[in-house]
Amino acid sequence: MRLRVQGTVQGVGFRPFVYGQASRLGLGGFVLNDSRGVVIEVEGHPSDVDAFTRTLLEHPPPLARLEGVEKLDVPPLGSDRFDIRASETDGAVLATITPDVATCTACLEEIRDRSARRYGYAFTNCTNCGPRFTITIGVPYDRARTTMATFSLCPECRSEYTDPSDRRFHAQPIACPRCGPRLRLVDKAGAPLEGDPLTASAAVLRVGGILAVKGLGGYHLACDATDGSAVAELRRRKGREAKPFAVMVPNLEWTCRLAHTSPEETALLASHRRPIVIAERRAGTLLAEGVAPANRYIGIMLPYTPLHDLLMRSVRRPIVLTSGNLSDEPIAHLDDDALERLGGIADAFLAHDRPVHVRCDDSVVRVLGGREYP
The missing domain is CATH 3.30.70.100 (Alpha-Beta Plaits)
Incomplete structure (x- = not known):
């Protein structure tokens, strides 16, 4: 058949x-x-x-x-x-590619396991999670038609990729520290900064700086969401007077500290989609008022990539995470363009060498009467 x-x-x-x-x-x-x-x-x-x-x-x-x-x-x-079998490329293109998928539990456990070879690796993924849509150049969906094509698999990754019993069996974005993309931290002129990129990035945020972070679909701008001066400075530099900022929190426990979330909202936050969820803000939290001025609600989200998870575990507090652009501009997704357009906003850039092919901003949802609305 x-x-x-x-x-x-x-x-x-x-x-x-x-x-x-x-x-x-x-x-x-x-x-x-x-x-x-x-x-x-x-x-x-x-x-x-x-x-x-x-x-x-x-x-x-x-x-x-x-x-x-x-x-x-x-x-x-x-x-x-x-x-x-190898993919066939003849015929009209009708196939669709899934959106990027938030990091699965198994991969999160792996990057936190000091004995694992992907411990602390910001580009860990498997068949069940990781980048898809934003790295896809063409269909059929194969590594050769993604921005991972230039990263040749090491023997260990090749073994996982070809092993039917492994969760990375035919995982196209598979990578490890030996053969995959690498992080770098640079200043606004593109010059490398010393130290471990993640540790140094967390330090930028903790002292009130503004960090540009290259995510799945482009760059975000981040600052300490509990630091009123940092939030005000980000607003000034970005040209965003009062529109609420989205907040990324380290985990669901932090979500409960900052917002009143229903079971439906909590389920959305923890889903494989990891959208920004608009939730009712709690009074008297650590969040700076400038995050959402005179607003009863905040947009809140959980880490959805290993990079975000590792950064949040180092910062250990909520951060503003907003589109990497000036107000009303498209999100920056190319490295040179990001340096040019965001150089007047960010103090440092947490970047990497995996290209983003399709720019994509975070989705925003709200739950009303138990139903989800965009």
Whole structure:
């Protein structure tokens, strides 16, 4: 049987999922990405093929969104082996790529484990999390068509990438300190600053400085959200008089300190999307009044990349995290452009060498009457 699957099925771990299900049932065949979505061929005992198809339709990977499945009976080839084949690029481009996915629990545990080879590594990801949309140059979705293409896999990462039992099996942005992107801290002229980039960046924030941070979809501007002078200076430099700033907090405990959040709002904050959630502000918190002047509500979010998590664990307090631009300009996502446009705002730039291909700002949501609204 041949199956053509359309929808959000690239960049969601769909091929590894299909491989795992087919191998579990002892089916032969293959799966591949193409410009329209995913193509699967399976053969084996009819009851096993039916079980495979049922699982695919009823229990796809969590991040996948199936919009159409075409079935076609094809002659069996007599194979008992299942493979992930190279992608095919012919035809009209219809496939969609999932948005970037917040760091999963397993990767967070890894970057905090001193014995792990990715301890403290700001670009850790796996099949279940990490950059997708903002690094994608073209489809089908493969490493060669992302901004990770220039980073050649080391033997250890190659082993994980090809191991069906590993959670990084066919994870296209896979990286480690040996072969992946690296952080750097530079001044407003682009000159390197001494010290560990994360430690030195946290120091900039703690003394009231303004830091430009290169995230998934471009640059943000950050300052200590508990420092009224720093917040006022960011407003002055950015040209943003009163519009509320978003706040990133280290964890959910900090969320409870700063805002009254409903179960629905808490679930959104901790979801794989990690949006900015508009929540009712608590009175008498450490937040500077200038974060959201004369406003009962604040926009709050949790770290959604290893870089943010590591930075927040070093700063240990809420920070303002707002778009890296002057008011009404698009967010800066190219390094040279960021230095030019944000050099008059930021005291230092926490950057890295993984290019952002598609600029993308953080999503903002609000819960009213138990329902989510953009």
